Amino acid sequence: MxxxxxxxxxxxxxxxxxxxxxxxxxxRSPFAHARIKRIDVSLVPDGVVxxxxxxxxxxxxxxxxxxxxxxxxxxxxxxxxxxxxxVAARTRxxxxxxxxxxxxxxxxxxxxxxxxxxxxxxxxxVHAQHNVSENDAAYFGIRPINGTNVCHKFQIxxxxxxxxxxxxxxxxxxxxxxxxAAHVPMEPHATLAWxxxxxxEIITGSQTPFNVRMDLAIIFGIDQEKVRVKCxxxxxxxxxxxxxxxxxxxxxxxxxxxxxxxxxxxxxxEWQTLNRHPATITVRxxxxxxxxxxxxxxxxxxxxxxxxxxxxxxxxxxxxxxxGPYRIPNVWxxxxxxxxxxxxxxxxxxxxxxxxxxxxxxxxxxLADRLGIDPLTLRMQNLLREGDAYCTxxxxxxxxxxxCLAAAANAIGWHEGRKGKGLSLLIKGMQTPxxxxxxxxxxxxGSYHIECATAEMGQGAHLAIRTMAAGxxxxxxxxxxxxxxxxxxxxxxTRTTSSRSTHMMSRALAEALKDxxxxxxxxxxxxxxxxxxxxxxxxxxxxxxxxxQGAAGAIVELDDETGLVKVKHLHASVYAGKVVVRKAAEMxxxxxxxxxxxxxxxxxIEIADGQVTNANLSxxxxxxxxxxxxxxxxxxxxxxxxxxxxxxxxxxxxxxxxGNALQTFGVRMTTLPMTPERVLAAIDLxxxxxx
Amino acid sequence: MKTTFSLNGQQVSVDTDAGDMLLHAxxxxxxxxxxxxxxxxxxxxxxxxxxxxxTTASCLIPVPMIAGADIRTIEGIGNxxxxxxxxxxxxxxxxxxxxxxxxxxxxxxxxxxxxxxDEIDAALAGNLCRCGCYFKIRDAAKLAATALAQRSGA
Numbered sequence: 001m002x003x004x005x006x007x008x009x010x011x012x013x014x015x016x017x018x019x020x021x022x023x024x025x026x027x028r029s030p031f032a033h034a035r036i037k038r039i040d041v042s043l044v045p046d047g048v049v050x051x052x053x054x055x056x057x058x059x060x061x062x063x064x065x066x067x068x069x070x071x072x073x074x075x076x077x078x079x080x081x082x083x084x085x086x087v088a089a090r091t092r093x094x095x096x097x098x099x100x101x102x103x104x105x106x107x108x109x110x111x112x113x114x115x116x117x118x119x120x121x122x123x124x125x126v127h128a129q130h131n132v133s134e135n136d137a138a139y140f141g142i143r144p145i146n147g148t149n150v151c152h153k154f155q156i157x158x159x160x161x162x163x164x165x166x167x168x169x170x171x172x173x174x175x176x177x178x179x180x181a182a183h184v185p186m187e188p189h190a191t192l193a194w195x196x197x198x199x200x201e202i203i204t205g206s207q208t209p210f211n212v213r214m215d216l217a218i219i220f221g222i223d224q225e226k227v228r229v230k231c232x233x234x235x236x237x238x239x240x241x242x243x244x245x246x247x248x249x250x251x252x253x254x255x256x257x258x259x260x261x262x263x264x265x266x267x268x269x270e271w272q273t274l275n276r277h278p279a280t281i282t283v284r285x286x287x288x289x290x291x292x293x294x295x296x297x298x299x300x301x302x303x304x305x306x307x308x309x310x311x312x313x314x315x316x317x318x319x320x321x322x323x324g325p326y327r328i329p330n331v332w333x334x335x336x337x338x339x340x341x342x343x344x345x346x347x348x349x350x351x352x353x354x355x356x357x358x359x360x361x362x363x364x365x366x367l368a369d370r371l372g373i374d375p376l377t378l379r380m381q382n383l384l385r386e387g388d389a390y391c392t393x394x395x396x397x398x399x400x401x402x403x404c405l406a407a408a409a410n411a412i413g414w415h416e417g418r419k420g421k422g423l424s425l426l427i428k429g430m431q432t433p434x435x436x437x438x439x440x441x442x443x444x445x446g447s448y449h450i451e452c453a454t455a456e457m458g459q460g461a462h463l464a465i466r467t468m469a470a471g472x473x474x475x476x477x478x479x480x481x482x483x484x485x486x487x488x489x490x491x492x493x494t495r496t497t498s499s500r501s502t503h504m505m506s507r508a509l510a511e512a513l514k515d516x517x518x519x520x521x522x523x524x525x526x527x528x529x530x531x532x533x534x535x536x537x538x539x540x541x542x543x544x545x546x547x548x549q550g551a552a553g554a555i556v557e558l559d560d561e562t563g564l565v566k567v568k569h570l571h572a573s574v575y576a577g578k579v580v581v582r583k584a585a586e587m588x589x590x591x592x593x594x595x596x597x598x599x600x601x602x603x604x605i606e607i608a609d610g611q612v613t614n615a616n617l618s619x620x621x622x623x624x625x626x627x628x629x630x631x632x633x634x635x636x637x638x639x640x641x642x643x644x645x646x647x648x649x650x651x652x653x654x655x656x657x658x659g660n661a662l663q664t665f666g667v668r669m670t671t672l673p674m675t676p677e678r679v680l681a682a683i684d685l686x687x688x689x690x691x
Numbered sequence: 692m693k694t695t696f697s698l699n700g701q702q703v704s705v706d707t708d709a710g711d712m713l714l715h716a717x718x719x720x721x722x723x724x725x726x727x728x729x730x731x732x733x734x735x736x737x738x739x740x741x742x743x744x745x746t747t748a749s750c751l752i753p754v755p756m757i758a759g760a761d762i763r764t765i766e767g768i769g770n771x772x773x774x775x776x777x778x779x780x781x782x783x784x785x786x787x788x789x790x791x792x793x794x795x796x797x798x799x800x801x802x803x804x805x806x807x808x809d810e811i812d813a814a815l816a817g818n819l820c821r822c823g824c825y826f827k828i829r830d831a832a833k834l835a836a837t838a839l840a841q842r843s844g845a
Binding site: 003004005006007008009010011012014015093183184185186187188233234235236238266267457458459460583584586587590591592593594595616617618622623624625626628631 | 708723724725726727729730731732734735737764765766774777778780781783784785786787788789790793811812813815816817818819820821822823824825826827828829
């Protein structure tokens with residue numbers, strides 16, 4: 001509840017404590033790829049529990065989409081930071097001291113960096129073969145290519161791409177790159193685990209309680225009912241706390257120690273735990289002289305690092321987002337998820353969408369320039385309208401793209417001169433298929449309690465769900481309480497990702513209320529299921545049961561001498577359907593825009609020979625209150641519309657809006673972030689000063 | 692070694708190693724989980740406490756250095772208008788940075804009762820909020836300034 005956040009009494013996973021718990025630390029590989037020749041733990045003091053690959057050999061491989069991970073390295077490490085051993089001791093300091101007593105001999109092996117190198121013929125293979133996971137997060141027909149570094153390849157084949165380009169009067173092609181970024185939730189990853197006989201109890205900061213339960217059951221070869229996962233509120237996540245992170249190691253340590261074990265990551269370890277996929281995206285688009293789009297061909301390479309995590313899903317979404325919210329009769333997309341010897345990349349606010357919208361929306365402005373058509377006009381002319389089919393074949397409904405785009409254009413005074421101004425537009429899919437269930441209990445005194453597996457990471461989903469329930473019941477929100485996820489109690493929910501929870505739970509709640517009233521009892525259960533999915537070879541089907549929609553506008557100034565870009569104003573217009581909690585909704589937009597601003601201008605994980613070289617908050621900058629440009633936004637509502645999720649929509653359109661604004665100075669940005677060095681290089685290219 | 696200091700108006704003693712930081716003493720010895728700290732280098736601002744009327748990164752101050760000092764955390768803030776302003780402006784999402792943000796704002800308003808936006812930004816630039824509640828935090832700082840001015844005028 002809100003009061004506990006200001007008073008500081010709220011307890012995060014980092015604060016979880018049980019009697020007799022010990023503290024754990026991880027020993028990580030210093031090499032990007034190496035064979036472990038020997039691990040010597042003989043110098044570790046008595047009274048410290050050490051876990052090595054030897055102890056975890058009998059545990060099963062896991063991974064939410066590809067079963068490529070082991071609890072600790074089994075003779076081979078695949079990235080600098082790969083867990084090699086772990087210790088548990090009475091205090092964190094003792095655990096820290098024990099780590100340096102472990103000696104490991106490595107034989108360094110050749111490593112592969114960068115997705116382009118990893119798909120080149122003869123590239124060293126990060127994994128010999130790729131087994132699709134049994135976890136229900138591997139739901140979409142994953143297509144690994146054994147004998148390569150590609151763990152999933154998604155394709156769209158819509159219309160006739162060659163015939164489409166043959167019809168085009170103008171064709172534009174460009175390749176774009178985006179660097180990796182860190183989530184930097186203020187609360188680091190934290191997990192506490194203990195065993196009661198053969199039952200595992202775990203308290204962990206996670207957006208995915210049921211997926212964590214499933215993978216823990218797989219790891220230890222036990223029934224899911226023997227694993228209980230509780231998820232306290234998180235101090236931020238943004239995708240970082242999804243699927244198995246520390247849970248496997250902590251549970252295995254707790255089993256060996258025979259006591260509760262807790263682990264809280266050091267800030268520096270966050271960069272070795274999960275980051276955002278760097279991407280390389282090539283876009284080729286063809287149009288008629290009058291601006292009508294006729295063909296689009298896109299290839300995406302998503303660098304997933306040494307373990308797939310949900311990279312296949314990210315690559316797929318990157319792929320089906322890349323055509324953009326436009327009517328294009330002929331579309332061809334190849335999107336591959338590629339292994340490299342770097343820390344794993346996974347879900348990150350935007351889920352692949354930021355990367356593909358960067359490429360897609362920058363290309364729209366290149367095309368507009370070539371055609372001599374105003375970029376707003378070109379978008380308005382081609383955007384999807386009610387009843388149009390997307391390149392997946394699905395018919396689109398409840399579209400407000402035109403309103404979003406018009407609002408963004410107006411907010412930055414598009415019609416009063418274009419210099420230094422840019423626009424962008426997106427649709428973003430929501431997890432499909434998915435299932436949500438919720439339990440509504442009448443306490444007997446006019447108050448109600450909700451059990452559901454929606455995790456609270458600051459996004460305000462719990463307040464939104466309570467507010468919606470109170471509205472349906474006609475009571476004050478103070479009389480509706482809600483529990484944090486507990487897999488032993490909460491009814492099943494797919495996961496708290498893809499900005500789906502407020503939308504899905506609004507519908508599940510209506511069902512629960514119906515159930516409660518129909519049965520005249522004190523408990524109502526509501527469940528909703530959205531069916532769908534895409535054929536991974538053709539990209540045809542239902543990509544999303546529900547589409548998030550938004551547009552952004554930017555006004556910038558450019559210093560030609562230094563390459564310094566001054567962002568004067570950012571605006572995002574987001575289709576909200578119906579706003580549930582006004583200020584919380586505003587902060588989802590503002591937070592997304594601020595993160596998008598960081599991504600656009602300076603956030604970048606630097607990796608040299610596989611080593612993250614800026615894994616601290618001094619060298620990796622995130623926006624502070626003093627960095628912000630003027631930011632404004634709209635939450636577009638429509639009478640009678642459903643609730644739309646708002647968690648991510650305003651992030652992806654920010655970088656291309658800024659990039660497109662720079663294009664009005666003749667500066668053609670293709671790489672994110674747009675650091676002064678990169679902007680200077682683009683200025684040199686414009687002015688013919690190429691080295 | 693034993694160190695005694697004043698915490699929210701009460702004398703307390705902790706027994707720590709000489710190299711232990713104040714953050715460790717507050718969180719692990721005195722169980723004040725409102726004091727967070729995650730970067731270890733004084734940059735994230737979540738470990739901020741008030742030491743002798745100065746905002747201080749508790750992750751950088753060795754415990755022996757605060758012997759005899761007067762330390763204030765969110766637990767010592769009472770019914771302060773700054774806390775209420777953060778509630779009224781709904782100036783938080785996950786809440787992890789919030790206690791430190793409130794303490795820093797309170798200290799700013801002691802030193803500068805009517806800060807401009809730029810002055811608010813300068814004072815809070817060392818307190819990161821990854822959820823991005825900065826606009827509402829500015830609102831809260833201004834609400835608090837108004838409330839404090841009204842209170843002192845009354």
